[in-house]
Amino acid sequence: MSERSPRPARKEIILLTIAAILVVGQTYIVISLFAPMAVDFARPAASLAVTVTVFGIPYAFAGLLAGPLADVWGAKKVIVLSLVASALTTLIVAVAPGFAMLILLRALQGFTAGFFAAPVFTYIARDLHEEVRAFATTAIQAGALASAVLMQLFGQVIEVRLGWRFAFFIPAPVILGLALAAERLLARSSGAAERHVGKALLALPDLLLQWRLLALYGAALTLLGGFVAVLSGLSLYGPQDLRADPTRLFLVRASALPVMLAVPFLVLRLGRLSLRARIFSGLGLSALSLAVTALAAEQTWALAGGLAACVAGILIAAPAIVQGVAQAAPESSGAAVSIYAFTIFLGASLGPQFAALLAPTGMVGLLLSVATLLAVGSLFGVIGAKTTKQS
Template sequence: MNSTRSATMTAADANPAPDWAPTGRTVTLLACAGVLVVGQLYTVLALYHSMARGFGVPASSVAWTSTAFGFAYAFGFLVAGPLSDRLGPRKAITICLIATAATTALVPAATTLAVAVTFRALQGLTAALFAPAAYAYATTHIRPQRRAAALSVVAASLLAAAVIMQVAAQLIGAALGWRAVFLLCALAFLVLAAFSWRILLPAAAHRTVRMRDAFAAMPRLLTTPRLTVLYLGAMTLLGGFVAVYASIALVGPRAVTGSPGALLALRASSLPAMVAVPLAAPLLARTSPVRRIAAAMTTAALAVLAAGFAAASPVGLAVAVFVFVTAVLVAAPAYVEAIGAHAGAHRGSATALYAFAMFIGGSVESQLVGNFSHLGFFPIVIGVSAVLGVGALLGFVSVRRP
């Protein structure tokens, strides 16, 4: 009996059970950090006019602060994915939060728009390390039976940042000024860094990989036909998302932009979708990711089209934006699933390329909205709807591609 017990113990020691992270507090931490990190792209959307007054420039020029952050954030992913694999998710997340606290604190020190744009680019570079590390941590440390829901919550938090951080920035900016928004965010980053180091589990040594191998996989991933289609579709997804909110902030209907209360209500009206979509994740999972992408992108395009025609009614506009945000929340994690399913052993690099494509799209469209703001709200949202329509077509191509 003793020999049998000894053999059993030896086998258990040779193949120890995985050290799973506590799901609740892990997902809560990653979601809160995701809102704060990714929300830095969107805070300025609620601060365009106050920053413009502070720098003595037109509000449309302040759109460069979004573009600079977005481009730096996107290109940062090309290094962030491999770097996250090399450092391990826990260390990468903590370093990201500390570094982003420093770069965020620089932004309110800017005395000219050009300096603010430069600091925003630095902020985007440091923030880029978070998303690949967060997805990698959830994939490797959350129990398999809870992993799909955890990934949906993390993905939803990255998009919820657009609404939550705009609302927070509008409230704080109105009370304390736009510089206080960034100073308070910097402090929050430091608090979350301390929690991440305490709560998250370290990566096992065998899970880290050489950066050279991760970089070498990227060209092959980019030339895989189905992945190429998905990356192009992802560009239209976030591009349309940023463009809708940028157009509302810059040239939205007077009934909304002329009233801070109405604008706040419009931004907050999509918050229920941030809760509902993750709760519906098990139901949505019954449909393949590529079919979810095609359906959600079609819905998003139609919702933006409806927003253009409903602009005269604050309630109608809010309903259209709610449907649009819901569709985006459905599409985003579906892109992550579909890309991961076709990435083989290089999911970290594939996810980094996905995020790169997303934020290139968001950066380009935010700048286009600034450049064409003189056309007014309706022509801009019709153009955004057309771009999302292209994304829907790419989604259907992905469904039909063998």
């Protein structure tokens, strides 16, 4: 493992965080563009929701391939190739001539974007100095979470001024510029193995036989699953006055942005704690905050505060889970982390269905159910990280 000093890593962390916002944010940017795209393609606005699904499924499965490729080729190479390919597919989406072609191009865009996250986590685990790994992981995941708000806001502003196609035209060259910067700034990965890609892919099922890793993946499933479920519940059956005011609803969602900026710096101080302590305290904080919020589920201020505290807990637990996964499979850390990336995105995909299933229970029932889910996740994390020593 390369020994890098903390200072030079700053530029790398900033670069990868911006890339996470732009690349992962392509999942969500279409949500703010449903109405104008529906007009352009003469389709009902509700039918545009499929553009999120067809992006997400290839994204998740590409992530499973990306980790083993990072083990063989090195994380840097996969990151750069993913950014170049994502820039091209984002540009092509902007010129989609019809609805059917839009669906196809969004699937291709999701596939190329899916090769980004797992190699980034692998790069952090192998090629950044141990003193900055927790901070870097938290910053990347905060960027990915923030992209759900930031990229929707970006799409909304650009669409009004230039049209929805420019919401894809503008990020494309920026992502390409990030690829060139990554080629220059990122270190050549030290952990690349001299083995065939096929052998690296065969490591995936073997990893799923390790019960400690399965426990960590179970904890990871709750991270974005619970967060997205609450966001979906706010839109589906949150307080009526909140749902009737899109601006207020957006501000509640955006209430967690300051937390996303602050928590990575807090994690620097928490780095001395064991992985078990960070996972338990993080997911425990998220669970407790939502349980308390359920007592005032009709109050906008309570929902905003509860959501912010929930995000803080997720960002405390997430880097510890990633560290535990990477350390539990040191010879196949890329493959192990790719399953982690797949798992958190699977959780995000299941979140809306979880919220819809609990619609009869209302917002109180949803908050208490997600709190329970996160509490169970914290126990899974403690079990999985029990004998995993901190790096």
